[in-house]
Amino acid sequence: MIATYTRKRIDILVDAPLCEWVVEQAAAAGILHHSVLPVQSGLGRGGPWRDDDGYASVAKRMFVALTNADRVDALLDRLAPDIERCGLVIAIQDVQVVRGERF
Amino acid sequence: MIATYTRKRIDILVDAPLCEWVVEQAAAAGILHHSVLPVQSGLGRGGPWRDDDGYASVAKRMFVALTNADRVDALLDRLAPDIERCGLVIAIQDVQVVRGERF
Amino acid sequence: MIATYTRKRIDILVDAPLCEWVVEQAAAAGILHHSVLPVQSGLGRGGPWRDDDGYASVAKRMFVALTNADRVDALLDRLAPDIERCGLVIAIQDVQVVRGERF
Amino acid sequence: MPAFETLLSPVILFFILGVLAAAARSDLSVPEPLAKSLSLYLMAAIGLKGGIQVAQAGFSPQLLQVSAVGIALSFGLPLIAFALLRALAGLDRLNAGAVAAHYGSVSIVTFVTTADVLTRNGMAPAGYMVAVMALMETPAIVTGLLLARGSGLVAPGQRSKLVREVFLNGSVVLLLGAFTIGLVLGPDRYQPIAPVFTAGFTGLLCLFLLDMGLVAMRRLRESRALTWRLAALGIVLPLVNGAIGLSLAMLLGLDAGTGAALVMLAASASYIAVPAAVRLAMPDADPGIYLSMSLAVSFPFNILIGIPLITQLAPLVLG
Amino acid sequence: MPAFETLLSPVILFFILGVLAAAARSDLSVPEPLAKSLSLYLMAAIGLKGGIQVAQAGFSPQLLQVSAVGIALSFGLPLIAFALLRALAGLDRLNAGAVAAHYGSVSIVTFVTTADVLTRNGMAPAGYMVAVMALMETPAIVTGLLLARGSGLVAPGQRSKLVREVFLNGSVVLLLGAFTIGLVLGPDRYQPIAPVFTAGFTGLLCLFLLDMGLVAMRRLRESRALTWRLAALGIVLPLVNGAIGLSLAMLLGLDAGTGAALVMLAASASYIAVPAAVRLAMPDADPGIYLSMSLAVSFPFNILIGIPLITQLAPLVLG
Amino acid sequence: MPAFETLLSPVILFFILGVLAAAARSDLSVPEPLAKSLSLYLMAAIGLKGGIQVAQAGFSPQLLQVSAVGIALSFGLPLIAFALLRALAGLDRLNAGAVAAHYGSVSIVTFVTTADVLTRNGMAPAGYMVAVMALMETPAIVTGLLLARGSGLVAPGQRSKLVREVFLNGSVVLLLGAFTIGLVLGPDRYQPIAPVFTAGFTGLLCLFLLDMGLVAMRRLRESRALTWRLAALGIVLPLVNGAIGLSLAMLLGLDAGTGAALVMLAASASYIAVPAAVRLAMPDADPGIYLSMSLAVSFPFNILIGIPLITQLAPLVLG
Ligand SMILES: Nc1ncnc2c1ncn2[C@@H]1O[C@H](COP(=O)(O)O)[C@@H](O)[C@H]1O
Ligand SMILES: Nc1ncnc2c1ncn2[C@@H]1O[C@H](COP(=O)(O)O)[C@@H](O)[C@H]1O
Ligand SMILES: Nc1ncnc2c1ncn2[C@@H]1O[C@H](COP(=O)(O)O)[C@@H](O)[C@H]1O
Ligand code: NA
Ligand code: NA
């Protein structure tokens, strides 16, 4: 059996124009590697949006990173003052990974 | 350290034409806010599909909401009679969120 | 209350040209049903990539399957020799599902 | 011109290329947004063209007659399809109703290809046929639903969505909207947009049919629910419906081109508007059946056999 | 030609079709990649066309004058907008600054539609107006930011990104780049690409405005933050800014077409470049306000009322 | 016409605009589906054009000769590239084999741009060169694999996928398919689709090369694995391979246009078909090396230096 390790997965829903900023904050918190998933539509406090509304709404992205608990904490600390202002939606979960040394 | 709270994430794989209906059921169960992710291809009991097959197959979406356990239960109860018929694939996980009062 | 069952969700980030191979390995491990999500951009050891860079980078996909622990183990065993070589990023989580007999 | 010549049109050759590529399991594929964009373009273009032709030719009482007949066909053809599907293929009510709805409705691409081929053979259909097609798209859904469920079986929350799907379906709105724009513009004001909507038409249709060939063949290869009986009905239903369409065209005294277009509308089966509505109203019907029949069997049959056939036949028996 | 006639251009009719379809809640929609592709195409096409016209007409001192005036308008108009938004709609500094930035900047599609309509009415604007438009796109963002925040309030890490957004914004680069290519090519070497960039222009603009109609109306239907006062200002601001533009056009002695184009640049509000920059620099400003005003109110107002109006007015007061 | 003139073609100017925009880190970008659609279009268009030219000119024994030479080049050129990469850049077998496969194969866009420029300079290459290009796309993969791995090193499950990738690759199928359609249609039946596939060609190629400029420059900026030696080889290999191509063109007695096209096929390196196959067959080879060399170095070199050079040289030494 291949060994697995417990790590964290952090998902951040963020406005597309602010995504690069989240990536930078993550990098500063030691989370260099990440993926960004497209999001197609949604509904939040700011009302509904859909990505084929072009200019009519602010498209969202989903930043996803597998990393360890310390770096997640470091990232949350960096983001904390802006979470409300930038409307970030953040979810953190435990995951099992292989190649634990990578994360 | 910024406080985090344990909440639920519910993911529902649903046929694109039925997605609006799932959104309505969620709203009725108190889950107003959500996001919808695109899905590119898949394989289920109904055979394979891919979204660039246009008309040849029924595209899927992934409804995602962060919310609390009570609302998840309420949503499952509303969906229960139709889960089989509509071929919903549902997964529920514990997640840590910030701004716990939002969910 | 509708019954839920604990199962596994396995997410595999994989280069698009190798996705079909992951699907085959999963099928051989008994994981017939799955979905594939698009990924838009990312950063790994191989540097940054984005899917609208066309030919300039290798696009990624996210293979997602809900299944049981045994099959996840079987799949990890099959993939083990190639994980490093093919640069797979794998995350496994516990999830609650309805219709437990399906997974 | 021999029937064989029809197959040599660029549009049909690209369809065949798509079919062959998918049959050989090539990874050739058309990006989904291009396919969607081309279908918007084609609908806008034929809508405009139809409207301008009517603006030139003036309204005729025939327009109303043929519209009424088209709507009647869309409501009525599913009854025959339902009976045949129950009797010959042993389908249950639900799936028979779902399939029947598809055969009462129409395939826009089949119509467009028909019109293109007829026009090149000197038998351009009347401009108003575009409006007739738009009117025929959705009534069949109502019949199919009643057949499958009896009355009143759509869940209340779904009903308004279904009504919107049926009457305000994107393709119906775009076809009738572009038709109206064409009517308002008339031939002169249409000139500035003619390079895109007229000169570009056949070439872009080629790219679209390349995709349709790929998609239809892939569907055929992967469909599991398609029995031999169902596949046979996918050929019989266009023939039966086309024959009914032809009789009505003769009764109405339509010219060869217009009549041939009505025949192909009757013979063709929807694979865009109806599947979406059926998925909403009858999520438990099996898409493996209705999509495979209409898209993987009847569509190629109509393109490769139906259109050449009617192109030969129409000048002999009509007008 | 009566103002009413202007509304009968194919471009405007497709816009109206989009508005009606969205108002009726039809599911008609244009795939996002097609909308993005069309906007790239339109920018390349008008850039090229402007460059070629300047290559033919030669540089004129007017070019520099009008450019200077355009930049001054972009910097200055947000001041007026800001004052009106604070006084009449009671917006806070932050949101007033955000909205003001949009009204100082320009809407490319409004310009393109204006140029298309003017050209068909025999009043083609000077080629250099494309460059003027590109120059007017981003200065307004600076004023808006200063109004909202006072100086120095952008977070340090963001500043370089904002500068890039402002000066190297994709649409500015493409417009000025294509303009330069047009200059270099001149009319002869442009011939091989004329079928795409000239003949195809109006037809493709129709498809783009169909999408804009859908998007604008959907925004209007769904916007919650749009009060009556804000909606009214969405009409007042184009009128005020347009009047200022018209006075300057008269002062500069511009011909009717060029002057009308300057008026519509002043009157129009950005909904592409500025929203992205504002989202970056003022993420806590409410997009529900600035997008709804510029896209759902001012844009349709300019297309449906502004353009016909200036087309009537310009030949009377200018040139 | 001086070499400098070649750079003033619209196609090349748009490429340069893309390169500059990406170098300045502008956010200008072309949506992926548009790039994919344009590349499908370009392949269909040149396939058709080639087929029609052969239908007009008739089959010639030269067609077979040049095809054989093309296939031999695709099999053979990777040997030279492999040796140089091992000796001069110190690459390991695996990566040297992967890169070599790219240089044995061809770049469709380089070919298309070459043909466009040559045609405007009165040296249109023979129609059959499209088929030669399609035949040259994939043999190089076999050589590259053998060099990297010795025989028999592809995992069994992968082999069938690889064979499909090599022989039924989408671009090979589309090029040869459209070529065949062109042959079947001949010039007359091609007329209805000429506005899209002929008149639109150069304009759409501009948009495609704008994207290629962006993509190539972004790749260059971000590539970490590209050493100076590898970058130098990215220029040396096109020169060496082009020289070999030129010698063979002289031996075969090809006319200037056809010979120049063969030279650019030899000189160019794949960045579509081969990378996908290599990713499948050698997932542990570093895309940072092979993509950067072919796309970020050799492709711009061929467009900006190679094509002007051969356009000058060909009429002197060939024909
Ligand atoms: N509880 C949630 N679950 C999933 N997605 C959410 C949730 N809340 C907000 N979102 C997403 O984040 C976007 C912005 O939210 P808001 O800032 O509240 O408007 C929404 O449009 C949704 O796409
Ligand atoms: N166990 C699973 N894990 C992930 N996705 C699934 C699973 N089962 C079904 N799906 C997705 O749901 C779609 C419909 O499933 P089905 O209704 O079984 O045909 C499939 O095509 C997949 O995309
Ligand atoms: N820790 C991670 N979290 C999320 N995505 C990752 C992570 N590591 C790698 N990836 C994704 O996998 C791709 C390939 O990684 P690599 O093989 O390290 O270049 C990256 O470009 C990312 O999209
Ligand atoms: Na029918
Ligand atoms: Na303005």
Ligand code: NA
């Ligand atoms: Na080569």
